[in-house]
Amino acid sequence: MMHYPEAVEALIAALKQLPGIGRRGAERLALSLLEWEPEKLEFLGRLLGTLPETVGSCPVCGALADAGELCMVCGRPDRDGGTVCVVETMAQMFAIESSGNFRGRYHVLGGRISPMDAENGAGLNLPKLLERARSGEVREVILALSSDVEGRATAIYIAELLKGAPVRVTQPALGLPAGANLSYADGATITAALTGRTEVK
């Protein structure tokens, strides 16, 4: 069986570990990288090698940040520290930020609790959340977690954890997505939308 030169095989093996990249995809990426200018390859190589030193997590909320610095949101004085929105991942934080209307701060859990998992919440950024909730600076904690089983289990766990802290614990409204046709919505969404119905003004 034929194979690529050693370094190319090693590159393919490494790229194959990325999400959604199979052997064929990794080969395609590797062959394309082989056509890059040496300077560009060296730049990307150095970037990767130094990631652990250059990128860290925000000491307040756990979001990605330049190493040793506050994240983009915690570093800004015009954001309302009284409202903390708890998300599972950076990607969710980005989605909320790009909606453009949330002025509070965040707390990035780095995952969620599996109901099947014995080690409830181990590895999640929870002690810091409890600390923030007890500090007196936070009025409201919004649990913006996924509405699937694990997300709900995590929300219930956190709500329990925050009992006794001087904060309101809320969650985003469930309902029909903006612009959606009701005929394409699933039963749980329709039920939630009807249950939580509001006055037409």
Added chain:
Amino acid sequence: MMHYPEAVEALIAALKQLPGIGRRGAERLALSLLEWEPEKLEFLGRLLGTLPETVGSCPVCGALADAGELCMVCGRPDRDGGTVCVVETMAQMFAIESSGNFRGRYHVLGGRISPMDAENGAGLNLPKLLERARSGEVREVILALSSDVEGRATAIYIAELLKGAPVRVTQPALGLPAGANLSYADGATITAALTGRTEVK
């Protein structure tokens, strides 16, 4: 507008230049790379940075090879140097190799000629092919190029170029793919298959 830490944005910008990777895909890959062990990141980084020194092309056929060495096929004495199969890319060479029955050698062009292009064949690995064809060691040159317009233009150009060299110039048979149902074949394939029909033995 929110953005990732500087190094992460730079990483996303670099990954976005890979084929088939958009902004979303690059973000996903970058966030996944951020979870890799520092040693793994450094390994991949070093691999990329040193690619230009570690990987080169075979001085005989132009295929990928360890820098300064013959490729996997040219380096093997049991391959028949009298038959040279001309392909456009390494990927095509791999496809033929994995079919397992070709015992000759290859010549990797590194692209093909666009009929619209004034600079016919510039940048392609053609002078070396001519040299090989004239050396007296090669009996047959198989033009295993794509059967689309550019592939055919390239084949015609090469056949012209090799006139006068002591070699037979051939091309793979056109016809129905193995195991295919005729009702799904396109007209050009059916025409080729019927024109090139063979005796049932």
